[in-house]
Amino acid sequence: MERKIQSLTVFCAARSGNNSEYESLAYDLGNWLAKNQIQLVYGGGSTGLMGALARGCFENGGYVIGIIPEALKARELEFKKAQELIVVSTMHERKAQMNLRGEAFLTLPGGFGTLEEVFEVITWKQLGFHNKPIYFLNHKDYFTPLFEFIQHMKSAQFISDEDVSRIQSFNDLQNWKKHWEN
Numbered sequence: 001m002e003r004k005i006q007s008l009t010v011f012c013a014a015r016s017g018n019n020s021e022y023e024s025l026a027y028d029l030g031n032w033l034a035k036n037q038i039q040l041v042y043g044g045g046s047t048g049l050m051g052a053l054a055r056g057c058f059e060n061g062g063y064v065i066g067i068i069p070e071a072l073k074a075r076e077l078e079f080k081k082a083q084e085l086i087v088v089s090t091m092h093e094r095k096a097q098m099n100l101r102g103e104a105f106l107t108l109p110g111g112f113g114t115l116e117e118v119f120e121v122i123t124w125k126q127l128g129f130h131n132k133p134i135y136f137l138n139h140k141d142y143f144t145p146l147f148e149f150i151q152h153m154k155s156a157q158f159i160s161d162e163d164v165s166r167i168q169s170f171n172d173l174q175n176w177k178k179h180w181e182n
């Protein structure tokens, strides 16, 4: 069994995607965090998967830490019920707080913002600035084309096997849960 963590930083979409399963996944993960007393650290919005995740955690008795830049409060609708809503000045501060406060990182389906956030923690791990686990939830094979591209980078020898080994993927929430509970 993986060592128990007390906080998890989650990167995910500010939009809902084309299938309600994505929001259900985010809500169920939030619920699981609540049930396992793991604090949720995320971008602080209430739209799309981010909102579903925060509601899933909050509505089931969990602890939500949202970190949102002042300039994005109107656009991403800050999750006012969060036990801690940290309003920062810049996007860099947001990521710094998100990276500092979580003991591990999990990526759910998302767009450019999600990828930007997770690739920062991947590259910082590669450079030795942290050694926290980095996970992907490859629900509905969402990230499979990205993993193919990562293999392509490896074939071209721009990254190594060791670099690839720094990220770990789960096919669905069931496998993620088993990883922690078995």
Ligand code: AMP
Binding pocket: 012, 013, 014, 015, 043, 045, 072, 076, 091, 092, 094, 095, 110, 111, 112, 113, 114, 115, 116, 117
């Ligand atoms: P998206 O995956 O594009 O829906 O974005 C998910 C979240 O990432 C949103 O809350 C965005 O505001 C956030 N985001 C996008 N780019 C950055 C960035 N450079 N630094 C911090 N957060 C970002």
